[in-house]
Amino acid sequence: MTSGKSCGVCKVVGILVGIGALNWGLLAFFQLDLVAKLLGDMTGPAKAVYGAIGIAGALKLISLVKCCPACSKGSCGTK
Numbered sequence: 001m002t003s004g005k006s007c008g009v010c011k012v013v014g015i016l017v018g019i020g021a022l023n024w025g026l027l028a029f030f031q032l033d034l035v036a037k038l039l040g041d042m043t044g045p046a047k048a049v050y051g052a053i054g055i056a057g058a059l060k061l062i063s064l065v066k067c068c069p070a071c072s073k074g075s076c077g078t079k
């Protein structure tokens, strides 16, 4: 039985938000922007990662007040 577990979409969103948060933490404490370090400073791929994290952050905020469409089909939307 599926018991209140988040769906794949929510997991990916959570992972991306986590990566973004870690990256900011590294930047604050060690002046290390891991995304820029790995992918280059504001290159196409780096921008794609930042963009994906931004979108994930927005989805995460929305999911605080509203279940994601994938979830509402499953556990958290019912009842």
Ligand SMILES: [Zn+2]
Pocket: 006, 007, 008, 009, 010, 067, 068, 069, 070, 071, 072
């Ligand atoms: Zn979900």
